[in-house]
Amino acid sequence: MKVGNRTLTLSAAAVLGAALAAPHALSAQLIDGVVERGSRNMEVLGHIPLGPRLSIADMDIEQEMHRPYAYVARMQYGPVGPKGLDIVSIEDPENPEVLYEWRIEDQDLHQRTGGMDVKHFKWGDRYYVVQSLQFGQGGPDSDMGAVVLDVTGLPDASTVREVARIKEPDLPGGFHNIFIYKHSNMNVYLVATVSGPYAAVYDLGALVDGRGDQMVAQIPVPDQGMEGNRRRGYHDFYLGYHPETGTDRFYGGGTGGYYIYDVSDLQDPQLLTQIVGVSGIRSGHTFTPTPDGNFAIAETEYQYAPLRIFDLRPGLNGEVSAINRPIAAWTANWKNLVHNHEVRWPLVFVSGYLDGLVVFNMMDPENPMTVGHYDTYLGPPNVDRTPVFNGTFGVDIRNADGLIVVSDMTTGLWTFRMEGFQGWNGDDWGVPNISSAQDWDNGPAGAAGRITTDQQQGD
Incomplete structure (x- = not known):
């Protein structure tokens, strides 16, 4: 297995190609009395602080240029921080502006984190945002997984309204991660992490139309001999269409490793292949395929862990019963931990916690190479929780113009080109x-x- 952390720079003429310059360090450096926080090809456009240390979680941006909005989950750490959602205008990327704040009522009574993951969707001619929520027992709403807001009228904040709350009384603890997918059957589904051995699926069109808010399907975690493990479940997932076969596919990281299902029929998900028995991986985390579904980038959440790159084809083609070895790995700094990521082939945009925003090129999947970075957090590692959990948390890319937006757990929202x-x-x-x-x-x-x-x- 090859581990990549070499650094390249880009030129506009040879977009994302081969090596064009000598490597340089990824961490912030003091050069001639000036702090160099990133590579020269990374331009900071704007930045807005949003609140106390460790109060900012994941984020999501709309893709349509006429709807320049970012959604930022807000969480409480210790006694500090709000529980809810911020809506930020990025119409002027150099001057992000908070338009609206949603907060759960009775903040002090609600236990634990609050907001964690956030995603938007469109149904008919209206736009919505789903904020995942996690509240602990001992306070209200321990069974609430998400709130749904109608945000069609933005930028007029007075038009934002709550349309639904999703609750699961039999699965307390809320939704840690969510993904929203437009299925080939043309329905829009919310897939959520729950405290059970499966990912829960909800029909969002039915929910906002008032036709029901019940779980409509489950995507199981294969037991791997873990039937007695009460904590068995998913942590994170991605859903994507596979044009070669015309199927909808689910890529989930959870107990034991990573699992790929054909979910064209959500009532009968079919396991296609799995990544299990990998050295250093007891539980999968963020898991994202390349657009063709041939490779995947996989994270597991512990200090020193790199992102691993897997060739999925031997498993998908039936050559092996399970994939158990990556073909390569990449990290920004081996002492830390790289986290969430977005794939825009051949680039992978990574939120690297203490290492900030980092981008690598996987045109050659066996030789990933860093092509850009910027450190959004210059503070020290944590001393009151796992040291590496601070800094850049979420990342998203607007495909139309290449705008890069990240959330930092402490410093706020950033925009880049x-x-x-x-x-x-x-x-x-x-x-x-x-x-x-x-x-x-x-x-x-x-x-x-x-x-x-x-x-x-339209038939």
Whole structure:
């Protein structure tokens, strides 16, 4: 297994290509009396502090240029921090502005974290945001997993309204992570981490139309001989369309490793392959495939762990019963931990906790190479919790123009541009136009350029 942490720079002329300059350090440095916090190809556009230390969690941005909004989850750490959601205008990326704050009522009575993950969606001609929530027993709403807000009227904050709360009385503890997916059946589904041995699926169209808010499907964690493990479950996941086979696929990280299902029929998910028995991995975390579904980037949440890159084809093609060895790994700094990531082939945009925003190129999946970085947090490691858990938490990319937005657990929301990266469409790279960004109007087949004649005619 090769471990990559070499650094390249980009030029606009040779966008994201081979090595063009000598490596330079990823951490902030004092050079000629000036703190150099990032690579020269990374431009900071804007920054807005949002609140106390460790009160900022994941984030999400809308993809349509006429809706320049970022959604930032807000959490409490210890006695400090709000529990809820901030809506930030990035219409002027150099001057982000908070438009609206949603907070759970009776803040002091609600226990534990509060807001963690956040995603938006469109249904019909209206736009919504889903904020995942986690409240502990001993206070109200320990069974509440998410709140849904109608944000169609933005930037007029007075039009934002709460339309639903999703609760699971039999699964207390809330939703740690969520993903929203426009399925090839043209329904929009919320997939959520719950305190059970599966990912829970909800029909968001039915919910906002008032047709029901019940769980409609479950995607199981294979037992791997762990039936007696009460903590068995998923931590994080991604759903994406696979144009080659015309199927919807689920990529989940959880107890034992990582699992890939065909979820074209959500009532009958079919396990396609699994990544288990990997040295150093007892439980999977963030798990994201490349647009063609051939490779995947996998995180596991402990200090010193790199992102591992797996070739999925031997498992998907039936050559092996399970994949148990990565083909490569990448990290920003081996002493720390890299976290969430977004794939825009051949680039992977990483929120690296203490290492900030870091970008690597995996054009050659066996030789990932760093191409840009910026440190959003210059403070010391934590002394009152796991040291590496501070700094950059969430990252998202606007495909239309290449705007990069990250949330930092302590310093707030940041906007960036990277030299040579002016937007992303898979067609430009000879891969399916598939990413975490959803085509709300045409569905995943439309995003991949495979709309059928019937779909085009609206049948």
